Amino acid sequence: MITRERGYALFLGALLIVIILSPMSVNGEESQQCCSQTEFDLFLLGDSDDGFISPFYSDLEQDPVEEIVTSSIGGEVKIGTWEVIWRTEGEYSAEIWNFVIPYELQEAAGFTINATLEVKVGGNTYQGTLSMPELMFTGQGEIQIPVNVGQGTLSEGDVIEITLNVQNLIFSNPGDENTGVKFLWGSEEYNAHMSVKLPLLEIIMNEASVLGNLAYFPVLIKSGFEDRMWSGSEGKAKVQNLEISDSPIAILREEGVEVTFVWEIPDNLNGEIRFDFELVPQPGLILELNKTHDITIGGGDGQNDWYPENEPLRTGGAELDINVDAIFKGNLVERQVSIEFDGSMSQWIRWGLDNIGNNTLDSNSWWKNLNEYSNSIKSSEKHNGKVDDSEILALQNHLIGSKSDLKSFFANGLFLEIESIIGVDPVELGPTTIDINMGKSRAFSSEEIIITIESSYRVEEGQRQLLVENFVRPSAEKYWTEISLLIGMKTNMLTGLGDIYADEMNYELRRWIIMEVITVEDKDIDSDTEFRIEFVPPNSFLFSPLVSAMMSVLALSISLMIGLALTKRRARVPTMITILVLGSLAFSIYWMGLPMQIVLGIVSTSILLVFPISLVSPSSGTIEKISKKIGGPHVKCPSCGKSNLVQSNVRPLRMPCSECNSILRIEA
Structure with missing residues (x-):
């Protein structure tokens, strides 16, 4: 009996220890989903003969596409065709789809028009018409065409096509040959669209998981737009009504994109928590879903370093900050380039470094380029949930070992043109060092990563040299959500930057006696902006900061001496005043960094102007005569030659000289 009781006691004790030491666990409700059929707009994009439609407001450009009809017509004119391959299966109900396109009237009082809109949905064709010859359109506005769409089914790969034709376009009181009506689409201001109700996507909230003090909330977004449904939309998540600030992990799945949000669990949290997810592909279309999880705190001894099995996407949003510190030494440029980024691009780097030598990598994964370094990494450091020194060293050696590999990493990995940042093709670089700083954590996270490149290259005098140009590679995807740039380049006292050529980017040039400094700063660069800054190193020391300053001082000194010599007996x-004004102007222009030719031209002008100005200045005798006429009689002191004003009419008069205090006697 005692033995049995001891057995029960040991069993209960062991069970209690297991419960106490077990890690945190999450019990979620059944997977929840939403949004099988949704009302939304399909925006018209692209050229009229090769257009496409998209549900993403972020695809709209700044400038619209235009199609102009410039004369009255009785027949039919095609304005454009737009289409998209739909990859989300499902049924759509009978609805009225509304088509809207902005217009602008040119050089006429108004116009009347008939229009036909043809809509193809898979194998079905629907048509809407605008037949209002009695309605006069004026100025600018929108043309709306309703289309009755019957019930149907969409299969994966079906094409949705929209074609707009106009007929019987007649202008009222037309002007010159520029009379016409302009149809616009593809921009935020002119967002022509078709309002539809179709199966767009499906959002599934799966079970959450916990590792250590981190909770992971996976959200699967199933749509025919794959990862674009996440990267082209605005999305966020909340836990207990508090927004998660860290960038989520986005992974492309066969059925869509899985977005996992990571949340640090507060100490001693027990019970149910609510997780809310929101996705906004376009204004007015807010897709929301929430799920409740029951969290129980255990021992909490799990690891915090959690890596996904598949390569994460780079399109989830990242901030890019580029800092360049350069020294120009006449025939040599030394640059230190610091490239800082976070978000999804940081996650991609961390995951890739920990998966060097992974045989399951996708065939087009950039990280397959590092498979040759697999033997240099210990087995215990491979896929161990953190970035090790050996993995960082492998990437550094790969980038330093070949300039083409350096270009490939930035171009195909980070989608940046490295030659646009460093100023030359990497092949022309001298000895190069690269440092990779993983920031506060080596774990899988969106923490900031800093890549620093130090190198130098030679330049030729008199030839244009690139300082910086647009460095984000054109792409259908948007990898960088915020871009900032700070460049500082300075010279020595015997080297100048010469002429500066800037296009679509501002700069500040300051010239000191011992150096010139050019600064370029922009904290909000549009990735689509085309900009460029170049400089032309001068061929002569005359345009260096020190020599030009010395020449300016010398020229002004010569002007001063000539002026003093020519005005011994003149005003x-x-x-x-002329020398002072021109000297101040020259040194102001010198400091502001305007072309050195202007500075030297101004000080040279001071030498030329001093001759005529001195020669036309009135003589001392003329000034004395003028003073007598203006101020009354004067008497000249025989001792010092000073002309003294006589302020009394009393005669004889004794008065002291205002210069030497000699007593002057005036008899009459």
Whole structure:
């Protein structure tokens, strides 16, 4: 009996220890889903003969596409055709789809029009018409055409096509040959669209998981747009009504894109928590879903380093900050380039480094380029949930070992043109060092990563040299959501930057006696902006900061001496004012960094102007005569030659000289 009781006691004790030491667990409700059929807009994009439609507001450009009809017509004119391959299966109900396209009237009082809109949905064709010859359109506005769409079914791969034709276009009181009506689409201001109700996507909230003090909430977005449904939309998540600030992990799945949000669990949290997810592909279309999870705190001894099995996407949003510190030494440029980024691009780097030598990598994965370094990494460090020193060293050696590999990493990995940042093709670089700083954590996260490149290259005098140009590679996807740039380049006292050529980017040039400094700063660069800054190193030392300053001082000194010599018996004020004004102007332009030719031209002008100004200045005798006429009689002191004003009419008169205090006697 005692033995049995001891057995029960041991069993209960062991069970209690297991419960206490077990890690945190999450019990979620059944998977929840939403949004099988949704009302939304399909925006018209692209050229009229090769257009496409998209549900993403972020695809709209700044400038619209235009199609102009410039004369009255009785027949039919095709405005454009737009289409998309739909990859989301499902049924759609009978609805009225509304087509809207903005217009602008040119050089006419108004116009009347008939229009036909043909809509193809898979194998079905629907048509809407605008037949209002009695309605006059004026100025600018929108043309709306309703289309009755019957019930049907969409299969994967079906094409949705929209074609707009106009007929019987007649202008009222037309002007010159520029009379016409302009149809616009494809921009935020002119967002022509078709309002539809179709199966767009399906959002599934799966079971959450916990590892250590981190909770992972996976959300599967199933749509025919794959990862674009996430990267082209605005999305966020909340836990207990508090927004998760860290970038989520986005992974492309066969059925769509899985977005996993990571949340750090507060200490001693027990019970149910609510997780809310929101996706906004376009204004007015807010897709929301929530799920409740029951969290129980255990021992909490799990690891915090959690990596996905598949390569994460780079399109989830990342901030890019580029800092360049350069020194120009006449025939040599030394640059230190710091490239800082976070978000999904940081996740991609961390995951890739930990998967060097992974045989399951996708065939087009950039990280397959590092498979040759697999033997240099210990087995215990491979896929161990963190970035090790050996993995960082492998990437550094790969980038330093070949300039083409350096270009490939930035171009195909980070989608940046490295030659646009460093100023030359990497092949022309001298000895190069690369440092990779993983920031505060080596774990899988969206923490900031800093890549620093130090190198130098030679330049030729008199030839244009690139300082910076647009460095984000054109792509259908948007990898960088925020881009900032800071460049500082300075010279020595015997080297100048010469002429500066800037296009679509501002800069500040300051010239000091011992150096020139050019600064380029922009904290909000549009990835689509085309900009470029170049400089032309001068061929002569005359345009260096020190020599040009010395020449300016010398020229002004010569002007001053000539002016003093020519005005011994003349008024000096006009000459001195001229030299002072031109000297101040020259040094202001010198400091502001305007072309050195202007500075030297101004100081040279001061030498030329001092001659005529000095020669036309009135003589001392003329000034004395003028003073007598203006101020009354004067008497000249025989001792010092000073002309003294006589302020009394009493005669004889004794008065002291205002210069030497000699007593002057005036008899009459």
